[in-house]
Amino acid sequence: MNYTKILEQTTFSEIPIDYTWSFSHKTIKDTAYITHGYYTYPAKFIPQLAARLIQENSKEGDIVIDPFMGSGTTVVESIVHNRIGIGTDINEIAYLLSKVKTTPIKISDLLQEFSNLNFDLQSRLNGQYDYFLKKAEQILPKNERIDYWFLPQQKEKLSIIFTRILEIKNNDIRDFFLIAFAQILKSCSIWLQKSVKPTRDLHKKIYDPLTLFLKQSKKMIKKHSEFDRLLNQNIKDNIDKFRIVKCDDSRNVPCENNTATLIVTSPPYVTSYEYADLHQLPSMWFGYLSELSEFRKKFIGSAYKEDRGKIDLKSSLAEKIVLQLGENKKGREVKNYFADMLETFLEMKRVLKKGGRACIVIGNTEFCGVQILNAEVFQEQLENIGFETHDIIHREIPSKMLPSTRDTNTGQFVKATDKNLKLAYPTEYILIMEKL
Numbered sequence: 001m002n003y004t005k006i007l008e009q010t011t012f013s014e015i016p017i018d019y020t021w022s023f024s025h026k027t028i029k030d031t032a033y034i035t036h037g038y039y040t041y042p043a044k045f046i047p048q049l050a051a052r053l054i055q056e057n058s059k060e061g062d063i064v065i066d067p068f069m070g071s072g073t074t075v076v077e078s079i080v081h082n083r084i085g086i087g088t089d090i091n092e093i094a095y096l097l098s099k100v101k102t103t104p105i106k107i108s109d110l111l112q113e114f115s116n117l118n119f120d121l122q123s124r125l126n127g128q129y130d131y132f133l134k135k136a137e138q139i140l141p142k143n144e145r146i147d148y149w150f151l152p153q154q155k156e157k158l159s160i161i162f163t164r165i166l167e168i169k170n171n172d173i174r175d176f177f178l179i180a181f182a183q184i185l186k187s188c189s190i191w192l193q194k195s196v197k198p199t200r201d202l203h204k205k206i207y208d209p210l211t212l213f214l215k216q217s218k219k220m221i222k223k224h225s226e227f228d229r230l231l232n233q234n235i236k237d238n239i240d241k242f243r244i245v246k247c248d249d250s251r252n253v254p255c256e257n258n259t260a261t262l263i264v265t266s267p268p269y270v271t272s273y274e275y276a277d278l279h280q281l282p283s284m285w286f287g288y289l290s291e292l293s294e295f296r297k298k299f300i301g302s303a304y305k306e307d308r309g310k311i312d313l314k315s316s317l318a319e320k321i322v323l324q325l326g327e328n329k330k331g332r333e334v335k336n337y338f339a340d341m342l343e344t345f346l347e348m349k350r351v352l353k354k355g356g357r358a359c360i361v362i363g364n365t366e367f368c369g370v371q372i373l374n375a376e377v378f379q380e381q382l383e384n385i386g387f388e389t390h391d392i393i394h395r396e397i398p399s400k401m402l403p404s405t406r407d408t409n410t411g412q413f414v415k416a417t418d419k420n421l422k423l424a425y426p427t428e429y430i431l432i433m434e435k436l
């Protein structure tokens with residue numbers, strides 16, 4: 001896209017859609033290739049999108065960063081394409097998941113551990129149930145919210161599986177099986193399937209934890225062997241030099257000044273998903289969550305933030321949007337969001353080399369009847385702190401990939417093919433900004 005043409009537009013929505021970025025021909029199986037399908041993470045990238053951005057904007061050996069790494073899509077694609085992948089996320093589950101998805105493990109070791117787990121769990125869940133349940137009760141984190149989400153028998157079986165996983169000595173293998181465990185938790189709980197808001201469904205069909213756990217583990221071992229075959233031997237042997245993942249804030253990326261070539265990221269949206277709430281099931285089991293309300297405050301875009309007073313947002317459009325929302329909670333939330341994003345952009349500037357690019361995938365939203373033009377605001381903020389616009393791609397989100405189609409009455413995710421529904425974010429933008 002010719003940038004001078006973009007300058008004439010009033011809003012980005014008039015930029016013609018570039019359908020080569022839709023990846024609509026990719027099946028769900030394609031997008032879950034190698035380690036990408038281990039855990040259902042909301043609003044994750046299509047790996048092929050991250051891969052194309054990496055290939056077009058960096059070369060082998062370069063540093064590629066995702067400060068909002070989520071399920072680790074960018075980091076996985078970076079190492080698969082022989083780059084150094086660095087990522088941060090404030091959510092411990094995202095960190096654990098990204099670590100597991102990028103850690104090579106000998107497949108024979110995984111198979112051996114799977115066989116031991118299978119053998120022990122069959123006997124513990126059948127013959128020696130009471131003995132192992134007592135043992136599990138002694139080490140399980142005490143959290144009354146576990147009882148809120150799990151029926152007693154499900155909780156018992158899960159705690160026997162969980163404590164057996166914790167007995168695994170090798171950290172990488174233990175974490176691998178913890179992710180398999182995390183992935184089955186929703187199906188074993190009474191969490192209303194596919195709901196954006198944490199809601200209970202007391203009539204939900206509940207599945208057997210052991211059957212689900214073994215099935216998920218088997219699937220992941222198969223995918224891990226595909227990953228193992230694809231990864232360059234030098235990267236496999238020196239993985240800690242080629243990928244750095246950290247549970248940390250996007251404003252504290254583990255990378256030296258002026259060294260990275262590329263950033264590929266999709267930031268959180270303002271009050272769209274409460275990531276802290278969505279990941280509370282594994283967070284509770286793994287003992288990451290003592291106080292849900294404190295946990296929420298760390299997330300950018302969360303509704304749970306204090307007023308930070310007057311802040312220079314470095315965007316006149318952002319000021320206008322905040323003014324339109326008014327001096328109330330909503331206005332404060334959006335102001336905090338743009339302020340937090342501005343701080344993240346300054347961190348991106350710190351780590352990027354001159355000429356390095358930040359590819360930011362973002363859509364526009366509506367909040368209380370006010371258009372939140374995230375993409376336009378981000379571009380203005382970035383240009384005001386020392387970036388120039390290299391390109392803006394307007395892409396369609398194929399309906400099968402669209403996680404955000406929701407029924408406004410029930411809050412549930414629903415199939416995007418339902419003609420009565422308005423798509424939440426049918427298109428989005430890829431801002432490609434270059435550091436001056």
Ligand SMILES: C[S@@+](CC[C@H](N)C(=O)[O-])C[C@H]1O[C@@H](n2cnc3c(N)ncnc32)[C@H](O)[C@@H]1O
Binds near residue numbers: 044068073074094268
């Ligand atoms: C849209 S998701 C990213 C998904 C990712 N592109 C993927 O493919 O899985 C946004 C992420 O931002 C993270 N996040 C929110 N606030 C953060 C903060 N202050 N620092 C770092 N990450 C944060 C959320 O936990 C979430 O994982």
